[in-house]
Amino acid sequence: GNSVTQMEGPVTLSEEAFLTINCTYTATGYPSLFWYVQYPGEGLQLLLKATKADDKGSNKGFEATYRKETTSFHLEKGSVQVSDSAVYFCALSYNTDKLIFGTGTRLQVFP
Amino acid sequence: DTAVSQTPKYLVTQMGNDKSIKCEQNLGHDTMYWYKQDSKKFLKIMFSYNNKELIINETVPNRFSPKSPDKAHLNLHINSLELGDSAVYFCASSQEAAVNQPQHFGDGTRLSIL
Numbered sequence: 001g002n003s004v005t006q007m008e009g010p011v012t013l014s015e016e017a018f019l020t021i022n023c024t025y026t027a028t029g030y031p032s033l034f035w036y037v038q039y040p041g042e043g044l045q046l047l048l049k050a051t052k053a054d055d056k057g058s059n060k061g062f063e064a065t066y067r068k069e070t071t072s073f074h075l076e077k078g079s080v081q082v083s084d085s086a087v088y089f090c091a092l093s094y095n096t097d098k099l100i101f102g103t104g105t106r107l108q109v110f111p
Numbered sequence: 112d113t114a115v116s117q118t119p120k121y122l123v124t125q126m127g128n129d130k131s132i133k134c135e136q137n138l139g140h141d142t143m144y145w146y147k148q149d150s151k152k153f154l155k156i157m158f159s160y161n162n163k164e165l166i167i168n169e170t171v172p173n174r175f176s177p178k179s180p181d182k183a184h185l186n187l188h189i190n191s192l193e194l195g196d197s198a199v200y201f202c203a204s205s206q207e208a209a210v211n212q213p214q215h216f217g218d219g220t221r222l223s224i225l
Contacts, residue, residue, distance in 0.1 A: 032211040043115070043201055043216030044154075051211045087152055097142060097159065097208040098167055104152040 002027045006090050006102035013080055013109050021075040021105045023064075023090035031094035033057075033066055033073040038087045038104070047075075047088070080109045114138050117202050117217040124192060125225050131188045132220045134202030142166075143185035144203040144214065145177060154201070160185050161208040189222075197224045 007022040025031065032051045036044040048057030053068035062077045073090060090102040115136045124130055136143060144167075145157040159167035163179045174190045189196060199219045205212040 034213070036216075038152075041218070043203075043218045044214075045216065046213040049211065049213060089154065093210045095210065096167070097205060097210060097212060097214075098156055099214060101154045104154070106152075 002031065002092060002094050002100050004090050004092055004100055004102035006088075006105050009087075009104075009106040011105060011107045013107070015082055015109055015111050016079045017109075019075070019077040019080045019084075019107065021088055021090075021107070023073045023075065023102060025071050025073065025090075025092050027071075027092060027094050029094060030068070031092040033064070034091045034093070034099070035062070035064055035073070035075050036089045036091060036101075038089065040086070044089060080107070082109045082111055085109045115202055115204055115215050115217040117200075117220050119220060120218065121221050121223075123223045123225065126192055126194060128192050129188070129190045130192060130222070131186055132200055132202075132222075133184070133186045134217060135184050136202075136204040136215070137183065138204055138206075138215060140204040140206050140215070141182055142205045142208045142212075143179065143182070144205075145185065145187050146201040146203065146216075148199040148201060148219070150198070158185075158187075159208065166208060192222075192224050194224050197222055 034049045035047040048059040050057040050066035056065045087104045144159045158177045160179045202217040203214040
């Protein structure tokens, strides 16, 4: 079946460090891929998305590229801030609007 | 104005009780969802409705009954609450029931069963 695997957290970084959160997927075809972010006490917000191979989604300094050959959609940011501390969810949808989420990766950024 | 709003934000109740969670969206979206997030942050879809019609019904006990009086509202009623129902429940909406449509989430309802 379709599934998403994310690196386990927490990821702990100092401010201005480079961030990578790995995400790989399994799907029978070509899904749409998403990153959602959940700040403490809030619901999820769409961070970025990519709907076909080689697409790059970007928002707020975050980027992720849809890599069909490695079935990956890794999230990156060049310089993290304390305000980026949150839980990040990778997700896919395929054939339906049903979102399948990864287990989430907590990011903690310290000054 | 809040786009997707859920009430209540917190719900503490005893095992065996019946409770409801309400959700409203003012985005004009056609599709609404309920998700359950467990204590380990794992998030899984429960139901989705498109224009008041049920289109996704995952393997959820029939103690959970969604109701959509109109396309802007999707309420969740839970009968005979159990300890394992303790979780955060998120409502979401999207423009349409399509693969690449982003979903907009409410802030969640934290349900605690005593």
